[in-house]
Amino acid sequence: MPVSDTPVLSARGISKQFGGVEVLSDVDLDLSAGEIHALLGENGAGKSTFAKILSGVHRPTRGTLALNGNPVEVPNPIAAQNLGITLIHQEPISFPDMSVTENLVLGRHDGALLGRVPWAQMERNANELMDMLRVSIDVTKPMRGLSIADQQMVEIARALASDSRLIIMDEPTAPLTPKEVETLFSIARRLRDQGRTIIFISHRLEEVQALCDRATIFRDGHLVETANVADLSDEDIIRLMIGRPLKEMMHRSGAKIGDVALEVRELSLPGKFHDISFTVRHGEIVGLAGLVGAGRTDVARAVFGVAPAASGSIAVKGKTVEIADPSDAIELGLAFVPEDRAVAGIFGTLPVDQNITAAVPGKIAPHGFIRSAIERALAEKSVKDLRIRLAALRQPIGELSGGNQQKSILARWLHTDPDILILDEPTRGIDIGVKAEFYDMIGTLAANGRGVLLISSELPELLYLCDRILVMSEGELTADIAGDEATQESVMRAAVPTKGKHGTGGSPPEHNEVAL
Amino acid sequence: MSDTSIPKSAVQDAAPVRPRWKTILLRPEAMTFVLLILATLGASLLSPFFADIAYILESFTYYSEYAIVGLVLTLVIISGEIDLSGAAMMALSACLFGITYQAGYPISVAILVSLISGVAMGWFNAILVIRFKLPSIIVTIGTLTLFRGIAQVIAGDRSISKFPSWFVGIDYQYVLNLPIPVIVFCVVALALGVILGGTVLGRQIYQIGTSAIAAQHAGIRVNRIKTGLFIGMGVASSVAGLLTASRLASVRYDLASGAELQMVLIVMLGGTYIFGGRGSIIGTFLAAWLLVIIATGMTVANIPINAQLTVLGLLLIISIIATNIIYSRTQR
Amino acid sequence: MNSLTAALRFILLRREAGIAVMLVLFSLVVSAIEPRFLSLDTLRIVMLAVPLILIAGMGQMMVLLARHVDLSIGSILGFSAIVAGMAFRDLPEMPWWFGFFIATFVGAALGLVNGAVVTLFRLPSIIVTLGTLSLYRGVLFLISDARQVDPQYIPRPLIEMSQTSPIFGIPWIIFIALTIALISYVFLDHTRLGRQIYAIGSNPVAAPLRGISVVPVTLLVFTLSGALAGLAGVLYASRFGYVNPSITGVGFEFTVIAAVVVGGVSINGGVGTVLGTVLGVIFLGAVSVALPILGVSAFWRDAIYGAVIIIALLIDRSVRESGIRSATLEARA
């Protein structure tokens, strides 16, 4: 591991605020040439934010960067590119109408703007890159419609093609099959051996052990530790990440489980999911696990009537029902906290109280006209019950922190007094303290006899809360595991794709997967 | 006050809230109101013939038809859509009215035909926008060409007139010294203002405009409400077309040509946010008077139309920019 | 999937093929009713009807590719034509070809103003250009004192550009239009900058992350649109022999947008080709020429244009949808 003396990149006191909330505080980090450096931390710890600051997507609120000892400014992605810094984004970004070839080179700053595009040569290079990554993607096809995994592969190929000294990979392996991961790793090692620096962000500890030289652990926006990977055990890492040992995360004691509240039979939506059947009982918390893009959100949207399924049926409390629109679902006693809070949850510029009462127009307007006294009373009750922190009820909800926005959305649904709650990634981007509150709330909801369908990408969360865990992979239900039998290994085994064009065999990952 | 009932400790990490007076003064409607006063003063200085209530009311009748459509357009824009076909719908529904009447049917049938055509045209727009998920702005540019084109096909270049005398001259019928078109405008403004400001429907229109996806997830019947608004545009346009027919005692295919711009101008001047979710009927109400005062003031002062066009174009651009700045400042 | 059906699908999914088929079918139907339609003469008339639309259409296409729209081109055309015409009238010593520069420059400046307002205030271009549509027309009335530039002031050589031909009897004005189309093709398909326009329209959020300078490129696109509308303005003077502030360019934007959208340029940005636009322009030109030949009243033209815009939008949507669907199915298969 050749670690030279002047760091390739050194960050000093990097801090970042979003709307007054500090998500990154005083991060100091030195990166050496020829190392693969892991960034670890829980969801929302600030890993992506740090990566985006290095690559000019965000500007730090405070702090400085130096490249090979010289202070630099990275005001925008172009500057980052010119400095030799490339970011592989966590969510692949692409130009859907343009070919894979073009996606690989767009925005690269070699050559005059009015220079000719060397189409043939570009295509040759693109094919070489695809060969190197051992994927069979037609590089003349438009990006639109490529699977998430393929899009991620193109993103990786793009970073490889650029001559960057620092490549930041933000969770590149999340959608990939083990075989693809192995290819990626061998390429990463080759790049390291060429003296380049790689920042590798992942939630899979075994990948870090297998690939990385050093690791830095973030917690709530603070850098808590930088050390050689060889000196860190998985237990250490988890303790550093969450501030307490894993042992505490145990199964919740089961509540009284009643009749079937929701039954889904053979639901299919071509291109999204296929033949999905499951039940949720009163008082039961059913987890829905899977890799990103497995189709969990699509199932939830279909059940709630946002984008109804093409075939199959849904029964609520034993009666087969027609759900063509969310308003139908609400009438039947369903509630849905969507995963994309900013787009599908909040009305960002509207006051908090109007957000909280949005699903109960009948309550706030008994005779058609809105009674603001009633509305305020409802909202105040929620603020008190859920401990929503805000300055005033008439404050636009967009000004609240993510956790308090999420509480407001939950409050909205509690006013409808639902029998069945579908929660899609309810704790995504929420800080650790509020998360615990959410776990309590979810437990209480079930204890009160409500059926809960909990979609989450955080396995420990599911293992901790759920009475039963369903697993989806590539649009199909692959496992239904009782809560006390579920382990991270058994869930991951079902979540990793075993067919499809990437997975050639049904080989689940060999190592002990810990996905946080 | 609700604000004080929240425990102090909870407020600590949240952003400070703007004082209430500031939120009111920062609204674009306040700007419209100030402009209205300035324009009235300016027009009075510009021409000694301007300051005459009867004259201003009469002049208002010429714009009342656009202003009425503008009121409904306000709701459409708040809901996050736009409809540029209002003027063309006025023309086509009025031509259908004229043709039906000329074909020998009683005038009540002709009025009915015109109203039904308004519903149909609004529905047509709604289907294209909602069912086929096409952007309303380009759809209605297409239908504005189509509707006026059809009007031209059915009415040719001739004007259809010779309506019964009771139908003609509604702008010279007064109730409480106000011409009927002005009354209609005020009544529609009042009704829509109450709906928008006080009812669940109004609330939901704002919510749809703020985030249609979030609204759908909250169980708001987004498509139904939007369809209703587009149909409302059609009906309002056909009513406006009928008012125009009565005022002019004749209809032609080029009736209200170019008025789509005036309608948008009124709504924008009233501080409605082009991206949806914000705006008010009071703003549009004030803006309609503002537009009339400006246009009438310049006309009665014999200011050449060249300058008038320039002033109105500038006004539109400036009001959009100002509204946009105000709203992007007040949301972080 | 075997390669033949794949190839067939590739071709059929391309919008150009669809428009070409539409054009052929239309010509066949019209000539079945009126055989004279299928003549060299008709072709000449169609070709003479389209250069202005084609030139401005290239600019409009670039704007649409970047996911914007420019409704002000009719006023820009009128504005540039008037300024050039006034220069011809008031500066008789000026060499006549200088009018091209004046008109193009004025158009570029007005387009730049559009782009600046759009990018500076982050406003939707459709509303901004709807505003400048009336603003520019107003200012044009002011500067021209609402007076037309009479034919006697339009330089003879300029008028002859619509009449005389360098080769094959094809008038200069058509050559200019085709040259512009060719340059646009090279620019859009074979230069980095051209591809960046597609990229911005294809994903405006991703573009800056990928190091594309969105603001300058957007400004450029509006400026080019304005410049080309300006060039069309001076050619208007050539074609019609005079320039009138209240007539020249009025309603031009709808014709151009209709043609470009029919040509398969998506209003959602990122999709469209020069060839498609050329075919779209020719298609609408053929429609407008067919009407008088068939003896159909010119009153039908607007209704037909409106219907054509809406049908093109629907086709665009269904092509996109089926494209996504088949691609998703393929990815899963």
Place this chain on the structure above:
Amino acid sequence: ADPIKIVFVGKNTGNPYFDSLVQGFVDGCDKLGCEFEFVAPATAEATSQIPFITAQIQRGVDVIATSPNSPDALNQVLDRARAKGILVLSVNGDMTGNEEHRDAAILPTDFEKVGADQVELVGSLIDYEGEIAILSATTEAPDQNKWIVGMNEALANDPKYAKMKLVATVYGDDQPEKSTTEMEALLSTYPNLRGVISPTTVGIAASAQVVQSAGKADTVKVTGLGTPNQMRPFIKDGTVEAFQLWSPYNEGWLASHFAVGVKDGTIKNEVGATFEVPNLGTITINPLNSINTQAGLTTFDASNIDDFNF
């Protein structure tokens, strides 16, 4: 007493035809001591003149002269003006079928004779033999339609024109683009076409441009009604041999004299009454209170075009 205030509400701004007409008003008022103003809306749309007329009523003018954009859309507002004692004149065109809504019409010439004059002109250019066509403004344009009726009558009734055949009447909507396309379609549809009458300024300019472009000026004779400024280059290069018009200047001149005369009581606005106007001679008030500045049309050709500037 205050000077008489006359205002002329034009069809739209930017229409060069009206410059000369306005000049006639201005010179008339200079001489007679009346006050004159010219206003016009931006577009020639049917209703665009209404706010302008209302504003003039509010200003308290004595005479409103207007070239109405529509034969009937102005009825209501003009009635209101007349009720206030304002003299309402329709200038350069009449409100056919709605004559009771104005006090008098000032027409440039005897519209009954325009059709025959135009047929005679085109006949003389093509030796009274061959196919001819008409390119008009819009299908419903009242003046043009009246003239077209006159043309048809002359062709049908006068044996002189027996060998001339009217093959088509088409409409360019007074838009340069449409007029050009229609004219090109005419040339293509009727290869034996010998002459085209375009009784509208936009149409005749477009027609001349088309035959010039097509190099058919020798075989197809374009004529009609146009302004000298618009047609000058075509006359000079021989594309057009002759065309006709009246004098818009005289219209303004006559209108101002008539208005002042009626207002101060020296002229009686009654059918059959006569009055003298300097340079124009004796003018008779024709049925429906319409008056003409001159009987026939003026023909412009290479010999006299330089004497005119309007």
